Amino acid sequence: MFDPLESLSQADLPAVWERLAQIAEAQGELNIRAQFDRDPERISRFTREAVGLKLDFSRHAITPESWTALIDLASTAEVPQAVTQMLSGAAINHTEGRKVLHCALRGGTNKSLEESVLVAEVRERLAALVNSVLRGERTGFSGEAFTDVVNIGIGGSDLGPAMVSEALTPYHQHLKVHFVSNVDPSHMVNTLAQLNPATTLFIIASKTFTTLETLANAKAAQGWLQAAAGSEQSLSDHFVAVSSNVAKAEEFGVDVDSIYPMWDWVGGRYSLWSAIGLPIAIAVGWENFNQLCEGAGAMDEHFASAPLSDNLPVILSLLEIWSVNMLGAQSHAVLPYDQNLCQLPAFLQQLTMESNGKQVDRSGKPLGRASCPVVWGAAGTNGQHSFHQLLHQGTQPVPADFIVPMQSHNPLADQHTHLVTNCMAQARALLFGKSLQQAAQELSDAGYSDEAVQALAPHKVLPGNRPSLTISYDKTSPYRLGALIALYEHKVFVSSVIWGLNAFDQWGVELGKQIGVEIYNEIEKRRSGIPGDAAFDPSTEALLNQLLASEQI
Ligand code: F6P
Numbered sequence: 259m260f261d262p263l264e265s266l267s268q269a270d271l272p273a274v275w276e277r278l279a280q281i282a283e284a285q286g287e288l289n290i291r292a293q294f295d296r297d298p299e300r301i302s303r304f305t306r307e308a309v310g311l312k313l314d315f316s317r318h319a320i321t322p323e324s325w326t327a328l329i330d331l332a333s334t335a336e337v338p339q340a341v342t343q344m345l346s347g348a349a350i351n352h353t354e355g356r357k358v359l360h361c362a363l364r365g366g367t368n369k370s371l372e373e374s375v376l377v378a379e380v381r382e383r384l385a386a387l388v389n390s391v392l393r394g395e396r397t398g399f400s401g402e403a404f405t406d407v408v409n410i411g412i413g414g415s416d417l418g419p420a421m422v423s424e425a426l427t428p429y430h431q432h433l434k435v436h437f438v439s440n441v442d443p444s445h446m447v448n449t450l451a452q453l454n455p456a457t458t459l460f461i462i463a464s465k466t467f468t469t470l471e472t473l474a475n476a477k478a479a480q481g482w483l484q485a486a487a488g489s490e491q492s493l494s495d496h497f498v499a500v501s502s503n504v505a506k507a508e509e510f511g512v513d514v515d516s517i518y519p520m521w522d523w524v525g526g527r528y529s530l531w532s533a534i535g536l537p538i539a540i541a542v543g544w545e546n547f548n549q550l551c552e553g554a555g556a557m558d559e560h561f562a563s564a565p566l567s568d569n570l571p572v573i574l575s576l577l578e579i580w581s582v583n584m585l586g587a588q589s590h591a592v593l594p595y596d597q598n599l600c601q602l603p604a605f606l607q608q609l610t611m612e613s614n615g616k617q618v619d620r621s622g623k624p625l626g627r628a629s630c631p632v633v634w635g636a637a638g639t640n641g642q643h644s645f646h647q648l649l650h651q652g653t654q655p656v657p658a659d660f661i662v663p664m665q666s667h668n669p670l671a672d673q674h675t676h677l678v679t680n681c682m683a684q685a686r687a688l689l690f691g692k693s694l695q696q697a698a699q700e701l702s703d704a705g706y707s708d709e710a711v712q713a714l715a716p717h718k719v720l721p722g723n724r725p726s727l728t729i730s731y732d733k734t735s736p737y738r739l740g741a742l743i744a745l746y747e748h749k750v751f752v753s754s755v756i757w758g759l760n761a762f763d764q765w766g767v768e769l770g771k772q773i774g775v776e777i778y779n780e781i782e783k784r785r786s787g788i789p790g791d792a793a794f795d796p797s798t799e800a801l802l803n804q805l806l807a808s809e810q811i
Contacts, residue, residue: 259355261620262348266336268758274327274334275583275627281324282584288319290689290723297322308560308570309553309741315727317689318577318657319585328576331756332566340755341748345562347371347523351762352620357523358762360747363531364740365555367562373523380518380533387498387518388539388547391459392431399483399491400456404433408449409537410475411463412439414526415500417608418743419463419537421601422530422550425739428598428667429542437537441471446478455486462499463534465526467506470771476510500533525762527608528747546736553740561748571748574659577727578753581657582628585725591649591658592635595681596734599661603635606746613750613761620760629757635659639680650687650720658726660685661742665733681728691722777802785809 294300294316304316304325320328344350345367347357359366362373390396394403409419416439423435436453438446460479464472483493498516499507502524507517518533530538531551539547557570566572581587590610592603614630635641638660649656662681666674697718701711729745731738754761780792784806794802 259352260349261352262343262350263340263352263620263755265343266339266755268335270334271331274331278324278327278331278580278584281327282580285319285321285324287723288321290317290319290725293321306568306570306573308564308568309556309745310731310738311570311741311745312730313570313573313727314730315573315577317685318580318725318727319723320577320580324580324584325576328580329567331579332572332576332752335756335758337566337572337752337755341562341751344751345558347373351525351760353760353763353765354522356762358525358528359521359523360525360528360531361555361558363524364551364558364744367555367558373521376519376521377532380520384518384533384536384539385544388536388544391540392433392543396459396495398456398458398496399487399493402457404459405457406434406436406453407459407461407537407540408436408438408453408479409461409463410438410472410479411461411500411534412469412471413608413612414529415463415465415469415472415534417601417605418527418530419535421599421605422535422538422739422743423541424601425596425598425734426538426542426546426550426736429546429736431541431543433540435537435541438475439471441474443478446475450479450482455483458483458496460497461536462497462501462507462510462512463536464500465502465520465524465529465534467499467501467503467510470774473510480511498536500536527612530743542736549736550740553735553737553742554744555740556737557741557744557748561744570745572752574727574745574749575752575756577657577725578631578749579756581725582631585655586628587631587655587657588628589632589634589654589656591641591645591656592633593638593641593658593660593681593684594635595638595660595662595677597637598667598734600637600640602661603633605743606635607633609746610750612764612767614754614757614759615766616757616759616761619758625757625759627757629759630753638684639677642680642684646684649684649724650691655724658685658688658724660726660728662728662730663732663734663738664730667733685726685728687720687722688724688726689722691720691724692718694719781805 300316305314344358345361347359349355349357351358359373361367362371363377366374391404397403416437420437436449438449462476483496487493494513497512499512500518500520501507502520502522504517504519508514520529520532520534524532531554535547561571592606594602610633611630616629617625619625660681662678694715698711698715701714750761776792780790784790
């Protein structure tokens with residue numbers, strides 16, 4: 259198994275890790291607030307801007323000393339060399355023998371790649387499809403224009419397109435897009451209940467075209483349409499497929515002209531820029547989809563050329579490494595203060611955790627240190643009324659990313675001001691907290707007895723000193739969103755290079771799929787009275803029997 263990143267000479271890395279550990283130990287629990295008093299330059303020292311995204315990381319538990327050592331870590335890990343390898347098309351997904359070229363889908367920093375030609379061809383076909391659907395030229399079996407599009411896909415064939423489509427709601431044209439991912443029949447049934455078969459277009463999105471959930475839902479869609487249209491009608495205009503497995507898509511019954519290829523050098527969770535982004539393009543129009551790709555392309559340029567200390571993805575990664583490996587953080591909150599970005603945490607969960615949730619290094623040896631944190635979050639201000647309690651008073655510090663546009667697409671009284679104010683307030687509360695003395699003072703000012711003050715005050719203490727960063731920008735436009743997503747994609751890559759793991763495979767998801775098939779086959783046998791030949795663990799057996807028994811009722 260050839261690994262192009264083996265050529266990185268990371269021999270000095272252990273020494274840099276060691277130095278970081280020493281700095282972290284000497285620093286203990288850094289008083290972040292005090293750093294602002296000590297260093298009047300702290301804001302400018304720890305703020306950077308690129309592609310219209312302003313990153314303020316002055317509220318993280320870093321000092322000029324630890325920051326210099328972290329930059330040294332990125333440099334010693336040869337991050338720039340790894341970036342060059344990725345962008346030039348080296349097969350850095352070595353466990354699958356694949357290149358990693360999602361950047362080529364959005365212009366690419368390396369225009370001479372042979373893959374760019376394929377991208378251009380498919381984009382031309384996609385643009386034509388999008389325009390014909392939007393103009394009502396491609397129609398369904400009744401001759402009426404499509405009003406609704408249902409994307410059937412899961413994981414990377416769902417999360418990115420669904421997140422972006424919602425994020426760009428202000429740019430929507432006249433078609434409504436829907437997303438069905440779960441094999442739970444309720445997802446499909448609930449979606450179809452709102453739709454007219456004659457005017458519904460389905461996109462079957464599956465890189466492999468073997469994914470159980472997607473194939474089951476695509477079959478259900480076929481059945482639903484056929485029942486409405488009658489068996490004599492051709493449904494071919496109602497189906498489009500996006501896949502790297504064109505043969506399987508054809509076998510399923512999709513017209514070859516309606517199959518839009520993707521390639522093995524695009525990972526599912528990095529694929530929204532490919533034909534997988536079709537529902538986005540139909541939702542917002544081709545020009546806006548282009549803008550999204552261009553924003554990502556601009557971030558690619560920045561990533562490829564900015565010095566490490568100014569490089570936004572590198573900075574995000576180093577803060578993650580510092581938080582996880584030196585401060586022991588086990589999770590990471592993503593808090594977009596933009597309702598339209600409410601699906602961003604779910605998207606970043608797959609992007610980050612499926613990429614870097616690994617335990618062995620590129621040569622298969624145990625990593626020997628923690629890797630990816632659990633990523634979670636929700637749109638502000640909703641999260642404030644649920645889990646922010648833990649952020650403020652829980653026993654584990656959770657670094658948080660606040661993401662906030664300065665302008666709203668929907669000026670409504672002063673609500674956007676309230677939104678941004680809340681974002682600022684949460685970051686400030688995390689940092690400053692409330693001391694025992696302040697809590698006691700507040701209680702006695704409110705007229706509580708001394709006894710009540712003593713009893714209640716500890717419950718009102720917020721330790722503060724909890725790290726966060728802010729990514730602020732003008733407005734959630736297609737271009738800005740493209741840059742934001744690419745920022746996180748590259749952050750994930752940088753962390754993987756420093757941890758020494760492969761961010762582009764996902765072997766961990768396979769076992770569950772295999773066991774699922776074994777259990778399903780066993781259930782089918784037992785249902786038809788054939789004595790089962792598989793014996794599962796008692797807990798699985800109990801559930802399996804419960805399922806079979808429920809069918810007798
Ligand atoms: O099971 C995980 C996974 O392989 C993801 O990596 C991928 O995004 C998703 O399933 C869907 O795969 P496909 O696009 O091949 O249907």
